[in-house]
Amino acid sequence: xxxxxxxxxxxxxxxxxxxxxxxxxxxxxxxxxxxxxxxxxxxxxxxxxxxxxxxxxxxxxxxxxxxxxxxxxxxxxxxxxxxxxxxxxxxxxxxxxxxxxxxxxxxxxxxxxx
Numbered sequence: 729x730x731x732x733x734x735x736x737x738x739x740x741x742x743x744x745x746x747x748x749x750x751x752x753x754x755x756x757x758x759x760x761x762x763x764x765x766x767x768x769x770x771x772x773x774x775x776x777x778x779x780x781x782x783x784x785x786x787x788x789x790x791x792x793x794x795x796x797x798x799x800x801x802x803x804x805x806x807x808x809x810x811x812x813x814x815x816x817x818x819x820x821x822x823x824x825x826x827x828x829x830x831x832x833x834x835x836x837x838x839x840x841x842x
Contacts (some may be wrong), residue, residue, distance in 0.1 A: 729797035731768045739793070741824050743748055746829050747772075761790070768795040772832065791832045791840050796821065804828045806839045 740763075747761035762773045772790040777783075779804070792805040792813055801821035807811040819831050835841045 731765070731797075735795065736765060741822050741830055742769065742826055746833065748785065750833065761765065769793070793825065793828055802828055804831060
Protein backbone atom coordinates (compact mmCIF):
# COMPACT_ATOMS: atom_id res chain seq x y z
CA UNK A 729 0.00 0.00 0.00
CA UNK A 730 1.34 3.41 -0.97
CA UNK A 731 1.81 6.13 1.60
CA UNK A 732 -1.57 7.90 1.89
CA UNK A 733 -1.65 11.50 0.61
CA UNK A 734 -2.90 12.75 3.97
CA UNK A 735 0.20 11.32 5.69
CA UNK A 736 2.47 12.77 3.02
CA UNK A 737 0.93 16.19 3.63
CA UNK A 738 1.21 15.86 7.42
CA UNK A 739 4.83 14.66 7.30
CA UNK A 740 5.74 17.39 4.80
CA UNK A 741 4.27 20.10 6.99
CA UNK A 742 6.07 18.80 10.09
CA UNK A 743 9.39 18.47 8.27
CA UNK A 744 9.13 21.89 6.62
CA UNK A 745 8.72 23.47 10.05
CA UNK A 746 11.54 21.37 11.51
CA UNK A 747 13.92 22.20 8.64
CA UNK A 748 13.17 25.90 8.97
CA UNK A 749 13.42 26.04 12.77
CA UNK A 750 16.50 23.83 13.14
CA UNK A 751 18.85 26.14 11.23
CA UNK A 752 19.34 29.60 12.77
CA UNK A 753 18.84 32.54 10.38
CA UNK A 754 22.51 33.57 10.43
CA UNK A 755 23.60 30.10 9.21
CA UNK A 756 21.07 29.51 6.44
CA UNK A 757 23.53 30.50 3.72
CA UNK A 758 25.95 27.84 5.03
CA UNK A 759 23.66 24.89 5.74
CA UNK A 760 20.10 23.86 5.07
CA UNK A 761 17.91 20.86 5.64
CA UNK A 762 15.78 19.23 2.97
CA UNK A 763 13.71 16.10 2.75
CA UNK A 764 12.58 13.83 -0.03
CA UNK A 765 9.91 11.18 -0.34
CA UNK A 766 10.51 7.91 -2.10
CA UNK A 767 7.75 5.36 -1.82
CA UNK A 768 6.91 4.92 1.87
CA UNK A 769 10.15 6.55 2.98
CA UNK A 770 11.09 10.13 3.84
CA UNK A 771 14.77 11.02 4.08
CA UNK A 772 16.06 14.08 5.93
CA UNK A 773 19.16 15.52 4.26
CA UNK A 774 21.69 18.15 5.31
CA UNK A 775 22.93 20.31 2.42
CA UNK A 776 26.15 22.35 2.61
CA UNK A 777 28.55 23.95 0.15
CA UNK A 778 31.64 21.86 -0.56
CA UNK A 779 34.44 23.36 1.56
CA UNK A 780 36.83 24.04 -1.34
CA UNK A 781 34.20 24.81 -4.01
CA UNK A 782 31.17 26.70 -2.65
CA UNK A 783 29.50 26.53 -6.06
CA UNK A 784 28.91 22.80 -5.47
CA UNK A 785 26.76 21.29 -2.74
CA UNK A 786 27.19 18.19 -0.62
CA UNK A 787 24.14 16.20 0.51
CA UNK A 788 24.44 14.16 3.71
CA UNK A 789 21.65 11.89 4.92
CA UNK A 790 20.61 12.57 8.53
CA UNK A 791 17.60 10.39 9.27
CA UNK A 792 15.04 8.28 7.52
CA UNK A 793 11.41 7.78 8.42
CA UNK A 794 9.78 4.64 7.02
CA UNK A 795 6.05 4.08 6.99
CA UNK A 796 4.82 0.52 7.54
CA UNK A 797 1.45 0.21 5.81
CA UNK A 798 0.50 -2.94 7.73
CA UNK A 799 0.80 -1.34 11.16
CA UNK A 800 0.13 2.24 9.95
CA UNK A 801 3.17 3.37 11.95
CA UNK A 802 6.44 5.12 11.26
CA UNK A 803 9.89 3.73 12.08
CA UNK A 804 13.06 5.77 12.46
CA UNK A 805 16.41 4.87 10.87
CA UNK A 806 19.89 6.32 11.22
CA UNK A 807 22.68 6.36 8.65
CA UNK A 808 26.22 5.12 9.15
CA UNK A 809 29.36 6.56 7.55
CA UNK A 810 28.92 4.24 4.56
CA UNK A 811 25.39 5.55 3.88
CA UNK A 812 23.79 2.33 5.10
CA UNK A 813 20.54 2.65 7.05
CA UNK A 814 20.02 1.00 10.43
CA UNK A 815 16.90 0.75 12.55
CA UNK A 816 17.12 3.26 15.39
CA UNK A 817 16.45 1.17 18.48
CA UNK A 818 15.85 4.02 20.94
CA UNK A 819 12.25 4.53 19.75
CA UNK A 820 9.39 2.25 18.88
CA UNK A 821 7.21 2.38 15.80
CA UNK A 822 4.60 5.10 16.19
CA UNK A 823 1.73 6.69 14.32
CA UNK A 824 2.88 10.05 15.73
CA UNK A 825 5.39 11.35 13.18
CA UNK A 826 6.17 14.36 15.38
CA UNK A 827 7.58 12.09 18.10
CA UNK A 828 10.21 10.81 15.71
CA UNK A 829 11.12 14.33 14.61
CA UNK A 830 11.58 15.27 18.26
CA UNK A 831 13.89 12.27 18.72
CA UNK A 832 16.01 13.38 15.77
CA UNK A 833 16.07 16.94 17.09
CA UNK A 834 17.08 16.01 20.64
CA UNK A 835 19.45 13.27 19.40
CA UNK A 836 20.22 11.74 22.82
CA UNK A 837 22.62 9.19 21.31
CA UNK A 838 24.38 11.73 19.03
CA UNK A 839 23.85 9.47 16.04
CA UNK A 840 21.99 11.97 13.85
CA UNK A 841 23.95 15.18 14.38
CA UNK A 842 27.24 13.79 15.67
